[in-house]
Amino acid sequence: MREIKFRQRIKGMHGVKDYWHYWGDIDGEFIAPKYEVEWDERISYQYIGIKDTINKKEIYEGDIVRAYESTGDEYNTVHEIRYFADSSDYPAFDIFPTIDTDCNGISYLVAGEGEIEVIGNTCENPDSLENIKKQKR
Secondary structure (H helix, E strand, C coil): CCCCEEEEEECCCCCCCCEEEEEEEECCEEECCCCCCCEEEEEEEEEEEEECCCCCCEEECCEEEEEEECCCCCCCEEEEEEECCCCCCCCCEEEECCCCCCCCHHHHHHHHHEEEEEEEECCCCHHHHHHHHHCCC
16 A cells, blocks of 8 residues: 655744655654644645656655656656646646646656656746746646
């Protein structure tokens, strides 16, 4: 069974840098979110249960990823990991903008048809997010 876990962006205070707090069912133990500190309420991202194929980093909602197609550089593009249940009848994590496949883009890439690499996230790399919005949808 996959771990149900989240990461929560904690705002640094008193000279401490911002950092990530990981919470949820981790290694069979429940770790609680932090409520006693100031945190950015729009940022609590879920782990999607998959690691990137290049660096084996865990992939979270809100991550920025580069997709590579295995037969060339057709998908050498940058995407955001999103959960699509709010916007459609498609309750799944996928990449945005989507790629033209017959299935979920993340599943397509990690199943051997390409590779996916975490290169940042929407909190720490807002410029990358702006570039994603400019790409064709």
